[in-house]
Amino acid sequence: MSEHATDPIERAIAISDREFRELADFAPVMIWRAGVDKLCDWFNKPWLEYTGRAMEDELGNGWAEGVHPDDLERCLAIYVGAFDAREPFSMEYRLRRRDGEYRWMLDNGAPFYREGHFAGYFGSCTDVSAHRDAQRAQRILINELNHRVKNTLAVVQAMAIQSFREDQSVAHSLAVFESRLRALSAAHDLLVARAWEDVALRGVVEATVAPHDPNGSLVSLDGPPLMLSPEAAVSVAMALHELLTNAIKYGALSVAEGRVSLGWHYEPERHMVRLEWKESGGPAVEPPVQRGFGTRFIERVLAAQAGGTAAVTFHPDGVHCFFEASARARSMEPLDRLVDA
Known part of the structure; x- marks a missing residue:
């Protein structure tokens, strides 16, 4: 959909979508989106900068390659279970940073709807390693x-x-x-x-x-x-x-x-x-x-x-x-x- 669409509603949606992505790229958190098929179809700039990977590498299930092997099964089980139930979720897992170090992330996801129909999930991640270290200390x-x-x-x-x-x-x-x-x-x-x-x-x-x-x-x-x-x-x-x-x-x-x-x-x-x-x-x-x-x-x-x-x-x-x-x-x-x- 283009912002040059003639229909006012379509044009408003296109402009809103573009402005949302611009805003998301400046957000202080890592944001992702998944479609109704559970596959991720978009990541904001902070996510890509954090992982050091290109958008095409992360799309679909590509993002899971960065999850620590010991956390992957649990992470996917929570994700799929919440997705099927159309419920919000919150979980922590280790994600590989661009320098190769695994860091603890807090991932919060929630379903979103368009015109009353389920359209997928939005989620945000924050690095909570320092917080976990402080709690352990x-x-x-x-x-x-x-x-x-x-x-x-x-x-x-x-x-x-x-x-x-x-x-x-x-x-x-x-x-x-x-x-x-x-x-x-x-x-x-x-x-x-x-x-x-x-x-x-x-x-x-x-x-x-x-x-x-x-x-x-x-x-x-x-x-x-x-x-x-x-x-x-x-x-x-x-x-x-x-x-x-x-x-x-x-x-x-x-x-x-x-x-x-x-x-x-x-x-x-x-x-x-x-x-x-x-x-x-x-x-x-x-x-x-x-x-x-x-x-x-x-x-x-x-x-x-x-x-x-x-x-x-x-x-x-x-x-x-x-x-x-x-x-x-x-x-x-x-x-x-x-x-x-």
């Missing part, structure tokens, strides 16, 4: 958040059990529990600053020790640059908090002459770091009759959370402790990534 994030919340609650529960004991006053137990909560909060602040990515072991150690040794003269640190997972970082920080609290109250840091050495070395075959805490110069130490709640907290709870083992021993010259945690060697990152939060 959100699911991963939610699962990871659930995992971390459960781990944190397990630590808090263990802290409460270890802090509130029948042989201690409520006030003392509450003070101990609050101190541990503050330490746990400080450890989480460190992780938040790093967006819950792996953190530098030295940064965790220095941030935990600093409030108790602001001048850096009481606790000496020595060890290679390593990275800890968020879970291991929290456990290391909490273990050091327990050791520092005990050292300040009863151990080496309770006297001016006392000192602590904290060193660590990496065991690459196990992907583990072994931290060693040694006190010296403090009051003489006698092994306790029973393991204290702080010791049990380190050995039974925190080490398990860190994926390793721990042991606290009481030598005459001071408390010794080794603590293992999963770790990895630090890669060569940009300097701004290595600054400890």
